[in-house]
Amino acid sequence: MSKTYTPSPRARVKRAHHRAAYDNESVFAILDSAQIIHVGYFIDDQPYVTPTLHWRDGETLLCHxxxxxxxxRHLRHGAPVCVTASIFDGYVLARSPFHHSANYRTVMAYxxxxxxxGRAAKEAALDRMMQTLFPGRLAECRGNTEQEIKATTVITMTIDEAAAKTRSGPPMDDEEDYLTVNAWSGELPARHSYARPVADPRLDPGCPLPDYLNPYRGR
Known part of the structure; x- marks a missing residue:
């Protein structure tokens, strides 16, 4: 269901605020497109930022x-966190060094x-991760052992507030520079894609490439 976060001063975008969005659809689209998130937290007054894989279940972000x-071990006790996700979409070349920029999609969530x-809840969360990344793969894999479940921690974070900030399009130069500066200007788009899958050397030669990897081709 569509909703809009009401940002507190910590979450409100102040610079280039016209590029901000606070609706959950914009926030979710970026979180779902990003391969990793960065989790910020404090331990004994020391700040840390840790990159990790993630998945989403509605308003909840999960990592393991x-x-x-x-x-x-720190987050399991109910620690406040700040999560960021960013996608680099390309460089923007302007007619002056000052106006050079980048196109991007970002989210900051709190x-x-x-x-x-509990084992059942933990397994359900891990199953959701697999189903999100590779739909159908669970049916091919063996289940988790008791020791594997015990050795794994799953953390959730319900998004209390979040802001998306994006930039797209050509440079925004000073009006006079369009007439007086003859330097090439425009966008250098970045492409994020996966290469052809590489089989495990010990894979049975008769094991075919699964259909659920097809969507990754060209991404």
């Missing part, structure tokens, strides 16, 4: 890792991290 992870409790 080793139960021995410093970040996850919430409180909590640990997923």
């Amino acid at each position: 890792g080793s139960s021995a992870s410093k970040m996850l 919430g409180t991290a909590r640990m997923v409790e």
Whole structure:
């Protein structure tokens, strides 16, 4: 369901605020397109920022890792966190160094991290990750062992507030420079794509490439 976050001063975009969006559809689109997020938190007054894979279930962001992870051991107790996601879409070449820029899609979100409790809930969260990344793969893999589940921590963060900020399009030069500066100007788009899958050397030669990898071709 579409909703708009009401940003507090910490989440409100102040610079180039016309590029900001606070609706959850804009925020979710960027989070779902980003391969990783960066999680910011404090431990004993020391700031840390940790990159991690993530997935989303409605208003909730999830990540996982080793139960021995410093970040996850801290976050499991209900720590406040700031999560960012960013996608670089290309350079913008202007007629002056000052107006050079980049095209991008970014999100900054705030919430409180909590640990997923209980084996059933943890397995359901991990299944959701697999289903999000590779729909249908769960049916091919063996299930998690008791030890694997015990060694894994899953953290959730319900998004309390968030802001998206994006830039697209050509440079915004001073009007006089369009007439007096003859330097090439425009956009140098960046492309994010996956290469052809590389099979495990120990894979059975008769095992075909699964259909759920097809959407990654050309991405």
